Amino acid sequence: MSKLHELFSNPAVESFGTALRFAVGKREYGGGEDYASLIEFEYAENMAQFIDTLKKFLRRYDAYARRYEHDNPGKTAFRPNEKTLDELVRLANEHGVRNVCATIISHALVRPYKEE
Amino acid sequence: MTKTISDFNGKERFYINKTGLELFDAIRAYGLGIMISGIRYEESEVTIKDVGHAYVLEVDGEPPKEPDEELFAGDENKWRQIFRTFKVRKDAKKKHPKDDLGEIISQNFEKILGIHKRADFIPEIGKRVKEGRTLYQTLDVSAAKGFREEKRSATYHEGSQLEVDRYSWAIAVLGAIHFISWRESVDFMTILIPNPLDVYLLEHREISDRLEKEGVCRISATTTLAHYSVKLAIQIAKRRKAPLVKYDSVIFNVMQKTGRQPKPSGGGKYSLDFLEKFANISQGVEVLERIDRLFPLSRQVKGIQQDIALATAEFLIRPSFENFRRWQGLYIRGYINKKSPLWDKSLLEEIIKNVEAT
DSSP states (O other): OOHHHHHHTOHHHHHHHHHHHHHHSOGGGTOOOOHHHHHHHHHOOSHHHHHHHHHHHHHHHHHHHHHHHHHSTTOOOOOOOHHHHHHHHHHHHHHOHHHHHHHHHHHTTBOOOTTO | OOOOTTEETTEEEEEEEOOSOHHHHHHHHHHHHHHHHTTTTOOSEEEEEEOSSEEEEEEESOOOSSOOGGGGOSOHHHHHHHTTTOOOOTTOOOOOHHHHHHHHHHHHHHHHHHHHHSTTOOOOEESSOTTOEEOOTTTOGGGSHHHHSOOOSSSOOOOOOOEEOHHHHHHHHHHHHHHOEEEEOSSEEEEEEEEEEEEEHHHHHHHHHHHHHSOOOOSSHHHHHHHHHHHHHHHHHHTTTSOOEEEEEEEEEEEEOOSSSOEEEEEEEEEOHHHHHHHTSTTHHHHHHHHHTTSOSOTTOOTHHHHHHHHHHHHHHSOOHHHHHHHHHHHHHHHHTTSSOOBOHHHHHHHHHTSOOO
16 A cells, blocks of 8 residues: 555545645635645645645635635534644654645545535 | 377467567457457457467467458458558559458468467568568558668668568458557547457457447547556456456557658557556446546547646556646646546545555
């Protein structure tokens, strides 16, 4: 089994990938149109860039989630939790930033479960 | 009854020794196979095996004594394509290659079978071969003049034709007519044929006929090769429980169209290892059909769908981490633009399993 597959199966990667999918979607379909984060994930090469990318992404994502909850009263937006953030940093240290970023983007290509 | 060297487990053996011209070798194997099994009656069961230095044909049943007339029928288009560089001249004494082929096979049927029972028969190829025939570039692009001879000298010359003995030529043409897949676009032509690792000819004919009916993506020669290989892998995956065919690669030749005759552009073997991994899993057909849909059949497709098709082809040909990243980067843009649907997690997982990380 490849290292990439091991990363793809990790819940922290899945959680951030799901968030990225919501973030890049078109606004008319409930997305955040956050293309900047997608490009930053694609180009992050080292740990400093990766942490910077995560910070910016979470800030933009928080704004998107609040807007989503405001536009859809009664609905709660999906948010990755702090534990997954720590796990993601650990994975990037262990497996490399480019591999982690690639699997996060891969998860953004996955069809959501019905309950999402 | 005394057994000859060609008798093996009650099966008769025929040999196609390889010359290094990959397409020419494969079509000779298929050609000899169809010559023995025939088209109408299929009395003899033929199996073709690639043993490295040669293709070995094992025949179950008595080989026929004369050729099946149906061998010389076939799709008129294919005949035109294969002999497209042959010019009909009113004053020429030369027969059309199609008539020539019929005559060679009919008059020398048993002789052709006889020489291929010998394990040491190697086709005679050269500038001048006694009673030889032109080895057209449509039978192997490496035979094209421009590929073999230096043109930048003090005086320009057109180069010389390569000839091959008429028996090897005849079976190669038969194989080409009945088994090659000819895919043409506005500016290039691609010739494709799966390399028979261990193939039951009757089953191969069924697969080959099925693939001929299906269109492939002709955005570039690479997408043509990749899409054809995906379609072939689907056929293999569907037969997973009772495999009667085993291919290891797809042999391809590409020619570039010009105002005059087509020019050689390249060729080689595309290994089916990566696609075969999908053919051997339970969700294999689903994964392959999903990849299949990434290749548009229309030549009018532009923009992101075209980019995705090109990136998919590159990734399938070289499934590296960089090609995967490029592919998913384009795919997610296709999703953003509502041109590409999202993946089922399990299907994408199967692809990722086979990508090596950096």
